[in-house]
Amino acid sequence: MAVTDEAIEKIKDMIVRGELAPGSRLPPEKDLAERLGLSRNSMREAVKALEVIRVLDVRRGDGTYVTSLEPKLLLEAISFVVDLHDDDSLLEIFAVRRVLESHATGLAAQRAADDDVADLDAEISAVAPDTDIESLVEHDVRFHSAIARLAGNDYLASLLESLTSQTVRARVWRGLTQAGAVERTLAEHRAILDAIADHDMELATSIAQVHISGIERWLRQARETV
Known part of the structure; x- marks a missing residue:
């Protein structure tokens, strides 16, 4: 599995397990990368991929959040x-x-x-x-x-x-x-x-x-x- 794919899977697992709920803010990039044992570059690429498919919402100057995960939103990405x-x-x-x-x-x-x-x-x-x-x-x-x-x-x-x-x-x-x-x-x-x-x-x-x-x-x- 590519490193970026591994990063995506780990973030998705946190969401599925309820560790990251809809609307919640992700920990700072550095902290999350260290916690998951990933490079910051892999973390950035994973976040970008999950932003494209509407799982994450990157708010410049504020942080990265889990979206509402509502079906309509996810269907747009699908x-x-x-x-x-x-x-x-x-x-x-x-x-x-x-x-x-x-x-x-x-x-x-x-x-x-x-x-x-x-x-x-x-x-x-x-x-x-x-x-x-x-x-x-x-x-x-x-x-x-x-x-x-x-x-x-x-x-x-x-x-x-x-x-x-x-x-x-x-x-x-x-x-x-x-x-x-x-x-x-x-x-x-x-x-x-x-x-x-x-x-x-x-x-x-x-x-x-x-x-x-x-x-x-x-x-x-x-x-x-x-």
């Missing part, structure tokens, strides 16, 4: 997961994104100037190895949006922006449920950047296709497990 697993249209969106974004990446490799390469490099370098998944996805969106703009086709960039807005939740969910998301994403982004810096259109296109198809494979596998 419908989100069902959408990821059962909606064929989401896979179709990713397939279109893969085709268009890999093409845009190839065009960017043709057109990118030294300053453009430096900006992309700075974007990757600014992401810390221990960053949280939400921040990682925000970086992912910025990185690919910058490449789309470098392609020099405003209509293509606009199409990709529209597709991206429909895939963010799936990308967050993948990051929360799959180990090594930060390292994998940064390594793949670095490979894309290297191809762009070398003005290698074919290589940049191929790497982008592989990079984007990764979430398609994850989504298909996730559907097979439910």
Whole structure:
């Protein structure tokens, strides 16, 4: 079991046993991590995952609370997961994104100037190895949006922006449920950047296709497990 999954299970067990009742506040992150024998990073990821499915409510500057756990609230989260697993249209969106974004990446490799390469490099370098998944996805969106703009086709960039807005939740969910998301994403982004810096259109296109198809494979596998 992944460390984050273990953290999720331990928090859920506290709720099931009544140690954390609906509406109650979780102990401070440091205290809870030590009590459960977990790292603070694993604890943060677990809390984020449980926030996504409406089990926890993170109130900035106040603390983290167990939600009311009312059926209506939890059903909203269940419908989100069902959408990821059962909606064929989401896979179709990713397939279109893969085709268009890999093409845009190839065009960017043709057109990118030294300053453009430096900006992309700075974007990757600014992401810390221990960053949280939400921040990682925000970086992912910025990185690919910058490449789309470098392609020099405003209509293509606009199409990709529209597709991206429909895939963010799936990308967050993948990051929360799959180990090594930060390292994998940064390594793949670095490979894309290297191809762009070398003005290698074919290589940049191929790497982008592989990079984007990764979430398609994850989504298909996730559907097979439910």
